[in-house]
Amino acid sequence: MNKSNYILEMKGISKSFPGVQALKQVDMSVKAGEVHCLIGANGAGKSTLMKILAGVYLKDEGETTFQGRPVEITDPISSARLGIAVIYQELSLTQNMSVAENIFLGKYPKKYGIFLNWTELNQRAQAIINDLGIKIDVKKPVSGLSIGQRQIVELAKALATEAKLIVMDEPSATLSGEEFETLVRVIEGLKAKGITVIYISHRLEELFRVGDRVTVLRDGRHITTTDLRELNQDQLVELIIGHTLSKGKNESSVMVTGEEIISLTDVSTSKLTAINLALNKGEILGLYGLVGSGRTEVLRVIYGVDKPLQGHVKIRGKKASFKCPADAIKSGIAMVPENRKTQGLVLNLSVWENSIISSLRMFTQTGVLKYSKMYNKVSEYVGKLKIVTPSIKTPVRNLSGGNQQKVVIAKWLIRKSTILLFDEPTQGIDIGAKEEVYSIIKDLASKEFGVVVASSELEELLQLCDRILVMYNGKVAGEFRKDNFQEETILRYAVAGG
C-alpha cells in the first residue's frame, strides 16, 4: 500500500497525567477519504488521543504526520490550520445567532473590506447546507433547531473552514433514530467529497453502518486497526474488553440483611427507560456503564433532582415523590456528586462551613447557631475521616481532591444521612486517597447504611460492591451478584447491551 494513502499518521504517541499513563506508544493511521472508527471502553484513551490531535493536550512523545508531512500540533489553532476540525459532544454554537453566522463565525465575507456581506454570507452558508442534502433555513437562529440539526450545522461549520479531516466525538449519543439516518447520509456525502472522518462512538452496531476501518484502544494501548468488513460484533467486543483483565480483590463483607430501603419500579425519564432497582440495608450496589448510559441519571431520580415521568420510587417501603433534593435529604438520602468542585462544595467557604451546610438546624438553640458545637462536631469528623487540613477554617479550595471528597462525605454523615449515593466517588483523586474513600464506603455499609456507587471504573465496583447493575442506553442491561462477578461479561453488557 502506498504511504501517501494516509492523510494522518500518529506514531508512538504517549501521554501521561499525574498518576495515570493515559496513552502508551499508541499508533493510529487514517486513510484519506475513509470513515475511521475509534473505539475503546472508558479510560481506553480515545478522548486523550483526539485531544492531542486537536491541540488541546500536548503529547509527551511520538510523531504526527499529516498529508505526508511531519507536523507539530501545539494548540487548537495550529490543528485547525492543518484542516482538522473536531466536533465535540457539547456543541459549540452560538444560540441566538443565525445558522449562517454560526457557520462563518469569525470569517464573515466582507464588502469593501469593512461591511458584512449578508447576501454572500447567506448564499454560501445555504450552499454548504444544501450540499449536505439537508433542509435548514440558514437565516433562522440556531436556538430553534433540533440537536440533530445542530450537529449538521457543526459539520457545515467544519466544511466552511475547508477541513480535510473531521473528528466526530459520539455524534449519535443524543440523536433519535431518524436523525441518525440523516447523519449517516451526510457522512456518506462527506466521504464522496473526499473528506476523511474519524468517528467515535460507543454504539457498536453504528460502527458497522458508517465505518470503513476501526482502531481499538484498551488501557491506553493500541490493540488493533482493522477493516470492519473482516470483523463481526462479537469479535469487536472481544477486542475492546480483552482477556487480560486482572481479577479485583473481593474482601468478604457483611451479609446483606435483605430489608429493602430503596426500590425503583419501572421508572422512566427522558434519559431512562423502565428502570427496576432495589437496594437493601447494608448493601453496596454498583451502577456500571459507559458515558451516557444513564448511571448518573438513576442517582438523580432517587435524589429528587429529576422527576420520574413513569413508574415510582419507594424509600423504606413508602412511596416517595421528591420535588427537590431537600425532600430527599429529609428522608435520609445523600448524594456525593460527580463533580465535587461545582456540585459538592462551596469552594470559597471553609472546611467547617461546608461540612455543616446541610445540618445547620441541628446546631441551633432557639434559632442561634452554637459555634462551639459546630466546631467540635466538624473536628470530630475531620479526625474520623482523616481529613488532612491545616485548620477547619481553611477554605476547601486549598485542600487536595481526596480531602475535598471526604469533606463532602463528612457533610452527609454529620447530617445523619443513612442512604448514600456516590457518583464517581474517586474521580481525579490519588491512589492513597482512593483506598481511604473505599474503606469509608465499606465501613458505612457495615453500619447498615445503604450505598449506591455509580462509576465508570469497573475495578472500583468489583472491589466495593455486593451487586452490580450494568446500564446500557438508559436501561438496566444486566445484574451481577458478588459470587458471579465476571468482568468480561459485565464489560460485554456495558459495551454491547448483552
Next chain:
Amino acid sequence: MDGATKITMQGKASDKLSIGQLIGKYNLLVLLFAFIAIAGFLSPKFLTLQNFLNLLQQSSVTGIMAIGMTFVIIVAGIDLSVGSVAAISGMVVAILITAGWGIPLSIVAALAAGALLGWINGYVSTKFTIPAFIATLAMMVSARGLALLVTNGKPVFGLPEPFSFLGAGFIGRVPVSGLIWIFLTICAALALKYTSFGRNLYAVGGNPEAAHLSGIRVNWHLVSVYVVSGILSALAGIILASWLTVGQPTAAKGAELNAIAAVVLGGASLAGGSGGVWGTFAGVLLMSIITNIFNLVGLASYYQDIFMGLIIVLALVLNKFVTGKKA
C-alpha cells in the same frame, strides 16, 4: 497536594493571619483612618464629637439601605430599586399620617409596602429567571413613577412634630437615626453569623448548585434577601421623610449607587459568597467622610462627584494590589 495541608487539626481551630492578610482584612479601616486624619488636618472642627454625630445622622439613610444591599450582594444579586422603594415608602408614610392613620400604623404600612415591592423583585427574578439587574431596574423605574403619580409629583407637607423624632430626634446628643443604623447593623451581623439563614446566604451566593444539592432552598433564600432589602429601603425612606418632615417623591434618587459602592468598598464581591455588614458600615462612613472633607475644603459639587468616583475605583484597585484578590 497543597504543601500547606499536611497537619490534621483536632479540637478548636486556631489560625493566625499573616501580615498581608491582616492588611487585606482591615485595609478599609486603614483607609478610613487615613481619611479621618486628612480631615482632621484640614479642619480642627472635624475631629469633634459633634461632627461625628452629625456624620452618623447623615450616613444613616444610605447606611440602612446598604445593609439590605449587603444581603443581596452576598447571594450574588443586585438591587437597583432601593432608592425608588425608599421614595415610595416615604410617600406612603407621609400620606397616611396626614390622612390621620396615626404614626405607628402608617410606619407599619410603609414597611409592608417595601416588603411587597422587595418580594416582587425576588419573585420575578427567580420565578421567571430574569437577571436581578433587570428585574430591579424595572422596579426602580416603575416604583419611582408610582411615587410621583400618587400626588402628581407634589411633596406631602404637614407632618406632625412627633414623627420627626425618627430622622431628626436625639437621645442625649446622639441622633436617633444613627442609633437605628448601628442597632440594625448589629442585628444583621448577628443574623449573618449566628443563624442558619445567614450562613445559607453565603452558600447560595458561593455556589448555588452545590447549595441546592445540599438541600438548601435556594430560591426561597433569594426571594428573602430582596424582601429584607425592600423593608430596609422602606425604613430608610421613612427616616428620610421624618428628617426632612416632608414626603418627597423624588427623594433618594441615585441612592442605589451609593449603597452598592459602600458594600463593595466594604469588601463584598459582586460575584457573591462574601461580604459582611461591618465592612459595609465602614464603607458608608468612608464615603460620608470623603464628602465631609470635600465640603470642608469647599469643593464644588460637580467636582465632588468626579473625585468620589475616582476614590472608589482607587480604593478597590489598592485593595486588589494589597490582597491580590478580585474586587
